[in-house]
Amino acid sequence: MKTRSITRNGRGFAVLVTVCALMATVSLSQSDADHPIFAASERGNVEAVKAIINVNPALIELSDRYGRTPLLYAVCGNHTDLTAYLLSVGASVSTRDNRGWTALHHAAEIGSPEIVELLIRNHADVNAANSLQWTALHQAVLRGRMRVVMTLIEHGADVFASTSQNTTAVNIALENGQLAVRDYLVAHMQEGGKAIRANAYVGQ
DSSP, X not given: OEEEEEEETTTTEEEEEEESXXXXXXXXXXXXXXXXXXXXXXXXXXXXXXXXXXHOGGGGGOOOTTOOOHHHHHHHTTOHHHHHXXXXXTOOTTOOOTTOOOHHHHHHHXXXXXXXXXXXXXXXXXXXXXXXXXXXXXXXXXXXOHHHHHHHHHTTOOTTXXXXXXXXXXXXXXXXXXXXXXXXXXXXXXXXXXXXXXXXXXXX
């Protein structure tokens, strides 16, 4: 058994990466919440994830009991560099967790326009819906993520898409007091789909 300790950014954080036969034979048909690739991905440790994937590239699509892959962990942790690395080595941008959330849903939830852009450049479906027919736009509106809302619309997000409860993005904005988002969405619709860029919106 070969073991290596990898330290991230000199801050004393270390992930013990065990490079052994177990990694090469882990079953991808089973969830393995204890696999070190999840802890490394959650913390954004690019070096540790690289070391694991170099031994067994198939682990890039390993999922835990919640259906989350290393890519989903990286996105949820707002780790742009790790997200970029995983996409560069073939992580599926269309992977869904047990709720039907894609990486784009999670990026919208945390409010990262940089990761949203990165996912879309790697062919993420901007209008993919989860099990409740919520798109990334719905999620961004719910959380008041104005910059993400603007980014999604600029890349073709459907403002008129409805959830399983027939709720649109405008409805969600109204119901949750996201008035600036509501105004942006309404203005976008009134202009026939031409996205409006306004510095007053970007700052929110």
